[in-house]
Amino acid sequence: MTNTTEQEEREYLEEIKEKLQLALRRVDDAVKQFSTELRQNKQYIYENQSGMDDADMVAAGQSINRMAFTGESAVARKRKLFKLKDSPYFGRIDFVTGDEKTQVYIGIYTFSDETQRANFIYDWRAPISSMFYDFELGEAWYQTPSGKISGEVILKRQYKIREGRMEFMIENAVNIHDEVLQKELSKSSDDKMKNIVATIQRDQNAVIRNETSPVMIIQGVAGSGKTSIALHRIAFLLYRFRETIASKDILILSPNKVFADYISNVLPELGEEHIPEMGMEELAMDLLEGKYTFQTFFQQVSVLLEQHDAAFIERIKFKSSFEFLSLLNRYMIHVENNYFAPAADEIRVAGIVVPWPFIVERLKAYHRIPILKRFPEVVKDVLQHVRSTTNRKLTGREKAQIWETIPHMFKLGNVFDLYKDFYEWMGKKELFRMGSGGILEYADVFPLIYCKIRLEGIKTYDDVKHLLIDEMQDYTPVQYAVVSRLFHCKKTILGDVSQTVNPYSASSAEVIQEVFPQGDTVKLFRSYRSTFEITAFAQNISRNPNLVAMERHGEHPVVQGFNSNAEEADAIKKLVERYRASGYQSLGIICKTLEQAESLYAELKSPGINLLTPESTSFTNGIIITTAHLAKGLEFDEVIIPFASARNYHTDVDRSMLYIACTRAMHLLTLTYSRERTKFIPD
Numbered sequence: 181m182t183n184t185t186e187q188e189e190r191e192y193l194e195e196i197k198e199k200l201q202l203a204l205r206r207v208d209d210a211v212k213q214f215s216t217e218l219r220q221n222k223q224y225i226y227e228n229q230s231g232m233d234d235a236d237m238v239a240a241g242q243s244i245n246r247m248a249f250t251g252e253s254a255v256a257r258k259r260k261l262f263k264l265k266d267s268p269y270f271g272r273i274d275f276v277t278g279d280e281k282t283q284v285y286i287g288i289y290t291f292s293d294e295t296q297r298a299n300f301i302y303d304w305r306a307p308i309s310s311m312f313y314d315f316e317l318g319e320a321w322y323q324t325p326s327g328k329i330s331g332e333v334i335l336k337r338q339y340k341i342r343e344g345r346m347e348f349m350i351e352n353a354v355n356i357h358d359e360v361l362q363k364e365l366s367k368s369s370d371d372k373m374k375n376i377v378a379t380i381q382r383d384q385n386a387v388i389r390n391e392t393s394p395v396m397i398i399q400g401v402a403g404s405g406k407t408s409i410a411l412h413r414i415a416f417l418l419y420r421f422r423e424t425i426a427s428k429d430i431l432i433l434s435p436n437k438v439f440a441d442y443i444s445n446v447l448p449e450l451g452e453e454h455i456p457e458m459g460m461e462e463l464a465m466d467l468l469e470g471k472y473t474f475q476t477f478f479q480q481v482s483v484l485l486e487q488h489d490a491a492f493i494e495r496i497k498f499k500s501s502f503e504f505l506s507l508l509n510r511y512m513i514h515v516e517n518n519y520f521a522p523a524a525d526e527i528r529v530a531g532i533v534v535p536w537p538f539i540v541e542r543l544k545a546y547h548r549i550p551i552l553k554r555f556p557e558v559v560k561d562v563l564q565h566v567r568s569t570t571n572r573k574l575t576g577r578e579k580a581q582i583w584e585t586i587p588h589m590f591k592l593g594n595v596f597d598l599y600k601d602f603y604e605w606m607g608k609k610e611l612f613r614m615g616s617g618g619i620l621e622y623a624d625v626f627p628l629i630y631c632k633i634r635l636e637g638i639k640t641y642d643d644v645k646h647l648l649i650d651e652m653q654d655y656t657p658v659q660y661a662v663v664s665r666l667f668h669c670k671k672t673i674l675g676d677v678s679q680t681v682n683p684y685s686a687s688s689a690e691v692i693q694e695v696f697p698q699g700d701t702v703k704l705f706r707s708y709r710s711t712f713e714i715t716a717f718a719q720n721i722s723r724n725p726n727l728v729a730m731e732r733h734g735e736h737p738v739v740q741g742f743n744s745n746a747e748e749a750d751a752i753k754k755l756v757e758r759y760r761a762s763g764y765q766s767l768g769i770i771c772k773t774l775e776q777a778e779s780l781y782a783e784l785k786s787p788g789i790n791l792l793t794p795e796s797t798s799f800t801n802g803i804i805i806t807t808a809h810l811a812k813g814l815e816f817d818e819v820i821i822p823f824a825s826a827r828n829y830h831t832d833v834d835r836s837m838l839y840i841a842c843t844r845a846m847h848l849l850t851l852t853y854s855r856e857r858t859k860f861i862p863d
C-alpha cells in the first residue's frame with residue numbers, strides 16, 4: 181500500500197501539486213498558441229479577403245470558430261486545474277477487487293495523466309467514487325454502465341486541503357464523515373450557498389445519483405440539504421449524461437431572484453456552467469403573453485398576513501384543492517359536449533344547405549385539437565363541402581358568411597370568458613373576484629393558464645431536458661397540472677410542507693405524487709443547518725416528530741421582552757452592535773411583513789444594513805433586513821426576529837412565518853417582542 185503515513189500523504193500532495201502545476205503550464209502554452217494562431221488567421225483573412233470566394237470565407241470562418249472553441253475549452257480546463265491546485269482532493273478509498281487494487285483519490289474534478297494512463301484524481305461523480313459515500317471499510321460495490329463491480333474497501337480517508345495546504349487528515353475506520361461534517365457545519369456562512377461534495381451523506385447520495393426516476397420528489401425538513409442535493413444532482417446528471425444534456429438544457433423554477441442568486445454559485449463551483457432560471461410568475465407572464473395583470477404570490481401572502489379576509493381565504497383554499505382541478509376537468513368535458521349549438525337547424529350558403537350533423541361530425545373528427553383551435557379546420561371542411569356540391573368557386577361574401585357563422589355557434593369564444601363561466605356552471609359565482617383595476621387574483625392565474633392549455637393549446641418547453649422545482653409546497657395541484665403539460669422532461673421537485681408561506685394553498689409530497697404518479701418520493705429527516713438548540717426551539721413552533729437534529733451544540737435561543745416598541749428598537753440596535761463585534765459573516769433580521777421590515781430599516785438606518793424586498797435581485801452577506809417569505813431558502817449565522825408579540829404572530833400563516841424565520845439561523849437566534857409574547861414561542 182502506498183502513502184500509508186501522514187508524512188507520505190503530505191509528500192504525495194506535493195507531488196500532485198507539481199503535476200498540476202505542470203499541467204497548468206501546458207494549458208497556458210496551449211492557450212497562448214491558440215490565441216496567436218487565431219490572430220494570425222484573422223490577419224490572413226483580412227489581408228487576403230479580396231482574393232477569397234464565398235466558400236473560402238465560410239471555410240476560414242469555420243476554422244476560426246473551431247479554434248476559438250478549442251481555446252475556450254483550454255481556458256475552462258485551466259480554471260479547473262487552478263481550483264484543483266488549491267484543493268486537489270478531499271477523500272480517498274483503496275478498493276480491492278480480485279487481484280487488482282485501486283487507490284482512489286476523490287476531488288471535484290478528474291485529473292489524469294494521459295501519457296502515463298494514470299488517474300490521479302477521480303471526479304466525485306465517477307461511478308467508483310460513489311463507494312466513498314456509500315460504504316465503510318469492508319465489502320463494497322459500485323455500479324458502472326456495464327454492470328456491478330464488487331470488492332472490498334480496505335482504507336478510507338478524508339482530507340481538508342486549502343490553498344494547497346493539508347489542514348487535517350482523518351482515518352475513517354468507523355464513523356462516516358461525522359467529524360468533518362461537524363467542522364463544516366460549525367463554520368460561518370459563506371456569501372452564497374456552497375458545495376458539499378466532501379461530506380455528502382449516504383441518503384443524500386442516493387438522491388443525487390438516482391438516474392432512473394422520471395420525477396423525483398424530495399420532501400425534507402428545514403435544513404436537510406434539499407436545495408444542496410438538488411444542485412448536486414444536476415451536477416451529477418450533467419456528468420453522467422454529458423453526451424445528451426448540457427447546462428443550457430436544464431431549467432430551475434425558483435421562488436425569487438435573490439434565491440436564484442444565492443444558489444447560483446454551486447454549479448460553477450462544481451465545474452458546470454450557469455443554469456437558466458425562471459420564476460413561476462415569469463412563466464405565467466410568458467404563457468399569458470402579457471395580456472393580463474395579476475397579483476403576485478408575494479402580494480397574495482402579504483394580504484393574508486395583513487388582513488383576515490375570510491372570503492379571500494375561501495377562494496384560495498378552494499382553488500388549491502384537487503376537487504377544483506377535477507371540477508375544471510369536468511367543466512372542459514361539459515364545454516366540449518354542450519357549448520357548440522346551431523343558430524338554426526342548417527346553414528344555407530351559396531344556395532345549398534350544410535346540414536348540422538355534418539358540422540358536428542367534422543368538429544368531432546378534430547377531437548385531438550383544442551376546441552377553440554378547431555373552428556378554422558371545420559370552416560375549411562365546410563368550404564370544401566360547399567365548393568364540391570356547387571361545383572364552383574365561392575365568392576368572398578359566401579366565404580365570409582361561413583367564417584362568421586361557424587365560430588358563432590360556440591357559446592363563448594375566448595378563454596377568459598370561459599374561465600368566468602366555469603364559476604357560473606358550478607353555481608359558485610362568488611368564488612371568482614377580479615381585483616380593482618382589472619387585476620387577476622394570484623389564485624386565478626394558473627387555473628386560467630390551465631384553461632388556456634385545454635381550450636387553445638400552448639407551446640411546450642421541449643428544449644428543457646430536466647426541470648428543477650424548489651419550494652414545491654408553495655404550488656397547487658393546478659400549477660403542477662400546468663407544469664406537467666408544459667414540461668415533458670424528467671423533474672426534480674423539492675420542498676417542505678412545514679415551510680409554507682400560505683397554509684391555505686400548501687402542497688405536500690403526497691399531493692404532488694398524485695399529480696405525478698410515476699414519481700418517486702424521498703423523505704429527509706436529518707437537519708444540518710442549525711444547532712441542536714435552535715432546531716429544538718423551532719420544533720416547539722411547528723413539530724415534526726420524525727425530525728432528527730444534528731448533535732451540534734450552541735447557545736440557547738434567547739427571547740427578550742420589552743415594555744414598549746422604543747425599548748425593543750434599542751435592544752435590536754444593541755444586538756446589531758454585538759453582531760458587528762462578533763466573527764460572524766451574516767445576520768438576518770427577519771420580520772413578518774414587508775411593512776415592518778421597511779420601518780425597522782428606517783429606524784436602524786445604519787451603513788452596512790441592506791433591505792431585501794421582492795424587487796431585490798441579489799444576495800449579499802452582512803446584515804439583511806427582510807421578511808420570512810423572502811428569507812425562505814436562505815441562511816444566516818445569526819438571526820434576530822423582531823416583533824414576536826402576541827399581536828403580531830397569532831394566525832396559522834403567522835406560525836408558518838415564525839417557523840421559517842427561526843430555521844434560517846445556523847448558530848445564534850434571538851427573538852424580541854414588546855408587551856405580550858406570541859403564544860407560538862414556548863416558555
Ligand SMILES: Nc1ncnc2c1ncn2[C@@H]1O[C@H](COP(=O)(O)OP(=O)(O)OP(=O)(O)O)[C@@H](O)[C@H]1O
Binds near residue numbers: 361402708709814815
Ligand atoms: N451533507 C452535508 N454536508 C455539509 N453541509 C450540509 C450537508 N447537507 C446539508 N448541509 C448544509 O445544511 C444547510 C442547509 O442546506 P440546504 O439549504 O440545502 O437545505 P434545505 O433543506 O434546502 O433547507 P430549507 O428548506 O430550510 O431552506 C446548508 O448550509 C448546507 O450546506
